[in-house]
Amino acid sequence: MIDVMFGALGAMLSNPKTMGLMFIAVLIGLVVGATPGIGGRLSIALAIPFVFGMDMTQGAVFLLTMHAVNGTSGQISSIMFGVPGDGDDAATTIDGHPMAKKGEAGRALGASITASGVGGIIGAIVFAVMIPVLEPVVLAFSPAEFFLLAILGITFIAFLAGKGQIFKGIIVGLFGMILATIGMDPTTGIARFSGNYLFLWDGLSVVTAVLAIFAVPEMIALAAKGGSISAVSIENSSISYRQLLGGVMEVPRHWFLALRTSIIGALIGMVPGLGGSAAAWLCYGHAVQTSKTPERFGHGAVEGVIAPETASNAKEGGSLLPTLFFGIPGSSGMAVLMGAFLILGIQPGPAMFTTHLDLVWTLIWALVVGNLIAVTILLFITRWVAVLTFINGAVLVPFILVLVTVGAYANEGQWENLLILVAISFIGWGLMRWNWPRAPFVIGLVLGKIAEESLHKALGLWGIGFFTRPLSLVLIGLICATIGLAVYTNMRGKSIMPAGV
Template sequence: MDFAAIFGPLLHILTTPYLLGLIVLAIPIGMFFGAVPGLGGKLGIVLLIPFVFGMDPLAGAVFLLAMHAVVHTGGSVPSILFGVPGTGPDAATIVDGYPMAQRGEAGRALGASLGASGFGGVIGALFLAMMLPVLRPVVLSFSPAEFFLLALFGITFIAMLSGRSLIKGIAVGFLGILVSLVGLDPHTGSQRFTFDQLFLWEGVSVVAAVLGLFAIPEMLALGVKGGSISEVEGKAHRYDIRQVIEGIFDVFRNWWLSIRTAILGAAIGAIPGLGGDAASWLCYGHAVQSSKNPENFGKGDVRGVIAPETANNSKEGGSLLPTLFFGVPGSSGMAILIGAFVMLGIQPGPHIALTGMDLVWSLIWALALANFLSIFVFLAMAPMFSLLVYVRGALLIPFVLVLAFLGAYLSEAAWQNMVMLVGIGVLGYFLKKYGWPRPPFVIGLVLGAIAEDSIHKALAIWGPTFFLRPLSLVFIAMILLTIGAYIWRQYSADPASKEVHYDI
């Protein structure tokens, strides 16, 4: 192993104030784009491309990647405090993060999110570094058959998030799958449920759907309830920093879960086409599935914050691998990043393994440093953020609703998404009011489109025999084990644990 080739770029960044300064500057910018619902890392890259035009290729690439790497760290702030996802993948954080804020543990949830994001980002970068020699054949072995079964595997997690009523969870999940079918058929190009509306040709906006499903109902409920988001009044301000530090320690108390979800998130990120939404929900489902007390999830379990936040940041390291070496974007954000790289004079592709490893290692270390340094930036701000849950709802509701409508519009620059936001918000309100779980809808919406596209391609290439491919058999076994584990757990659970339901 050539340690000089690996650690030389790290030393170069640390001893070059210009590069280190760009990383430090990129961190609060990335957090801002993550914390404002509807903006996200993709828009951040687009808006910052003019500023890096003409820069040194390494400096420009380091700046954009560092900014994009910490977007989800900022996205956890509105998810936890207001139940409004900063970005699509942050929706999974709401399920347990928002209930923690409601019971006066916003600081702890923010601390757990911060620690998990930093830990996941560093692990994701290290995963990429260690797997460079062996991951190429694994990534290339994934075909539409494996994509379909991986999406199906994620859909089985609906059972884990259904609470006391499996029927309700499956019904809401299938509603999400039906909504994912809106748009142009990916193979024939014919319109499906678009009502001749151009903005529906690309399907229902996930950002608008998630904002409507979570933000609108929570603000309506807060307006009806009155008071503040936190249901625990009178928390002394001096405890907030202690809560944040306790949340960071929670990441290391659950170190095995943190490592598993970080590696799983990075592995999912390395598979082109799945994206961050799939990574966060799959890792959240894994946390529920592998827990000895799954009934605690959905009620404010800190592990429900750690799992998706670890995955959100670690998947960036994984998605960088196909982006750089194959020129195939590992996520939608990386697709825009490829364009920025080309503009800077960096041409992704297999040749980079021969001529550009210095650049690759520089980007890996920039990714790790950005996530590590973001801990200290966030740590300074988290106690102030955590106090927002004690502000009166009458002051917060207009602000949050404006953010929600702005996010729905900015996601695709379509005013019709604001109308959709209201419609899905009404649906979300009644789901919340009558105790129907909402997370299965998001799982169905995100994974339904992946499953549909993949099964068409798999059937066209192999026919029904794609189920007999070696990797396909592995995923089928995992799906059967997941269903079996759920049935066994329900059968062996005591009556008290069967009374669980997820209120988010």
């Protein structure tokens, strides 16, 4: 085992062509990840014609690294401009963007990039460790557990809204859940709240909603306020490699949190069907819940950046497991990757253990090395990127709004989403203007859909008693504990999260 493990690493590092391809893949992955609205799935789909005829190992390394480092650059725009690239990055926005406003963009970027890298590497380690117990763990999660996990995530709303805000938080969260019911009803096949508009049949575009709720209001506020994103002028801020390095060092300072959220992220990635956004949000909620000073969250707490970033990169390692060993992809991105693997002549399935163990280890190492390369590249260039937060808003806002518009359109290629963008932007701006929390909206939208679909399935399979399986009972216990804790802290009058997040 050990010789296969390090043999694979040696073979990969000593092959200049593999390393060259990996480097190119990291660059493509980072650029695609940094652009809002276009996901990693698209980049793999477009790369497929190029992998025909590639060597099996090299092709697989190329595609996997391209996919894996996507999340590493996604948070740049969420931190800098409050423009999240997708649902995962939205969680980073909550604390990352306030940091940029305080002139700490460098620190936030340093922390988030390092956290992504660490998450990716821990995800790879979890991948390696979990191989022997993959089957029982993955198969333990059925629709009943998906439903309860989604509910658990939704109960975190109680923590994301602060003192006197809990009702506002619940209202906003429920509003998100109502919007999650737009589209085709999974059991009756009837289109709900969709009028005659076919584009609404698949539900509201999460990317569009997230851009409208977070990014547009920030830009309106910036334009109205004047000045730059950073409230501190460039002379007075320590925008330098030192600040960046300070951010990097935040990750080892919060090593225990980073470790926990990486493992949670990898485990969620391992269970197909829950989706990447759930990982980021559950881990963000976990960070707030376990913090001794939860009141700092939403005002630029660095833990609020570390938790979702570790989770969203760690899940890549996790989601590769069922894809490789069951041949059952855990996400749409992995489905595309698996299609490409088949083209390369890799037959995912249990036989991977025996026939392609060296390839499995190469892929694990590719995750580790690819993440390291990505972190190095990004840490070098972000010093200049961070300067953008000091640029006058009047110059910056039009560019960002173009980026937002392109992101909302490019995600599904439907112009109607631009109307949705405008409509929800009003809501987002209203929430921000009157100090209502915004994060619960996205949680309601993302997890509400999962909750509904899995509830339908669980009821269909087991009827009303679906929640009596042992794992379900554990999750129910967690949900009760979360609600109890929220009520308790709220009664004691301890402010958990300030308004306007």
